[in-house]
Amino acid sequence: MEKLKDALNFSDFSKAERIGLIIFSVFLLVFPVLGTGSFAKTVMIQFLLFSLFGMGWNTIGGYGGQVELGKAQYVGIGAYTVALMMVWWKAPFWISMPIGILIAVGYSFIIGYPLFRLKGHYFAIATICTSLVLKDIFDNWNLVGAAKGIELPIHDHPDFLYMQFKSDTYYYYFIMALFYIGLFYMNWFRKSKLGYQLRMIKDDEDAAESLGIDIRWCKIKAYSIASAFVAVGGGFMAVYNLYIDPASTMELSLSIKIALMAMLGGAASLWGPIIGAAFLVPLDRFLGSWLGGHKGLSGIDFMIYSALIMVVSAYQPRGIWGIIEQFRKRGH
Amino acid sequence: MLIADALLQGILMGLLFALVALGLTVIFGVMDIVNFAHGEFLMIGMYSVYWTNFFFHVDPLIALPVSAVIGVLLGLASYYWFIKYLLRGPAIAQLFGTFGLMLFLQYSAMFLFSADYRMIDKGLLVGKSLSVGPFIFDWTKLAAGILSLIAFAVVYYFLNRTRIGKALQATALNKEAASYMGIRTDRMNALAWAIGGGTVGIAGGLLVNFYYAYPMVGILFVMIAFACVALGGFGSINGVFFAGLLVGILEMVFPVFGHLIGSDFLGPHFKFTVVYLAYFIIVVVRPQGLFGWKN
Secondary structure: HHHOOOOOOOOOOOHHHHHHHHHHHHHHHHHHHHHHHHHHHHHHHHHHHHHHHHHHHHHHHHHHHOOOOOOHHHHHHHHHHHHHHHHOOOOOOOHHHHHHHHHHHHHHHHHHHOOOOOOOOOOHHHHHHHHHHHHHHHHHHHHHHHHHHEEOOOOOOOOOOOEOOOOOHHHHHHHHHHHHHHHHHHHOOOOOOOHHHHHHHHHHHHHHOOOOOOOHHHHHHHHHHHHHHHHHHHHHHHHHHOEEHHHHHHHHHHHHHHHHHHHHHOOOOHHHHHHHHHHHHHHHHHHHHHHOOOOOOHHHHHHHHHHHHHHHHHOOOOOOHHHHHHHHHHHH | HHHHHHHHHHHHHHHHHHHHHHHHHHHHHHHHOOOOOOHHHHHHHHHHHHHHHHHHOOOOOOOOOOOOOOHHHHHHHHHHHHHHHHHOOOOHHHHHHHHHHHHHHHHHHHHHHHHOEOOOOOOOOOOOOOEEOOOEEHHHHHHHHHHHHHHHHHHHHHHHOOHHHHHHHHHHHOHHHHHHOOOHHHHHHHHHHHHHHHHHEEEEEEHHHOOOOOHHHHHHHHHHHHHHHHHHHHHHHHHHHHHHHHHHHHHHHHHHHHHHHHHHHHHHHHHHHHHHHHHHHHHHHOOOOOOOOOO
């Protein structure tokens, strides 16, 4: 109960931020009834999904300060668990998704244990390696469809148990619900003991250790929380797209996107991943559909994208939120 | 026999891998920065030889200096225009920064050259092979191995026998102490990037003789290079040479070994999985590498 109160308590934010959150929430709630097109709806669903991914990454990558570049493997685990259980055993989404989370968390403990012996660059590259190894295995594993991927059986009628709907609106509200669960969880997380321990570790690992914090265990815990978040998103991707393959769920570029959105928005802040996703997802989609559609312009969307990353990392490593805070301080 | 053949082929590839990884380890040693864009430098080296060959009909081997010069310029440009600014920020920003550079170069190449796979089809050595006893070598791979070895030796000589090279190594060992001796850190950083870009440019120029050039080719080789650097001990130049050889041999012998025992799981699809796994195991079990250097 105390935890729930903490999760719903936004009182330590400034008034402007709280008003912003309310306006944003109202907007999210009424968005589908505004009569917007299906393209806008898919963009919004992507935005909410990537915010969720980013929030997950923010635990270990933002608050913990560990450069984690292998989150895609957990998207894959979540998506594949849901898809395979549905294809093999006709398991409902509400059973397969929790199992997907459990597998992701279990796997993250197994991987995390050796992984968190490493720091800095060593760690970052090792996370990429583990993710690529899993992708290679799924790419060649015939039982799970190999590189061709798997299609989910399509039901004739909308079915809540299997999360199959005719209209995107239902998916929209579902991912929105997940988004808010994620947001409230993160609001609790940043004030929790683990949240403070992680920030301490990020600032000064030696000092944290001398205070008796079990650094490795803290990092593993944060890593598994991040993995659970991402696995939920992966499960959603499976039922939403009705088709998954290793290239769309486990690619390195997905891991990078997840980390980048959080980083660009502002790591280690509650709003960071949301701002990052709100910025990059539409940019990605619109650039992709406007420029990528033209022959001979392929790749220019990612050029703009990566130039942004370069500028941000050189001038304001704390991201867009860092810039906003800088202005606010100057205002005072 | 199969194993012996794979071993020899592996050594040739390994010499090239060592040259690719050399730049990465020099940059890491001097600046403690991991250059994710290293593979893209390789890609640009490949394209520069490819286009010189395509437009001017210059033999790919003679075009090699072009890729070296472009590599050096690219290294210097990245340092002075970008990496220098990253140094002020935290380590996480440095990682993302070079990551951004990597994506930028990848997609610039995609934009400029399209995603097509390109390979050199005419040249002095292309498509010719040499048979020595029971073994058959592609001339292109043989040349790549030997020239990589020479390039590596030249850089090794430069780093260990010349004053500037020694200054660079001094900076790598202790930046502050070196700067008190009048060695300008900024210059040494730039030199490290020039060496890194130049050597990987040459490696790219050699690689394009027998491997496709395409915008995403870098990621595979940068992962191999990471494995070599980790295996040799981050920053160690002697280490990276032997590590390169070892990775080259592993990558060639493993599929053959799998073929012999009739297992699909060790098949050619997984030859790079082995490299990733090797990296993971090495850094976890022996973070200082097989031939530890710093720390």
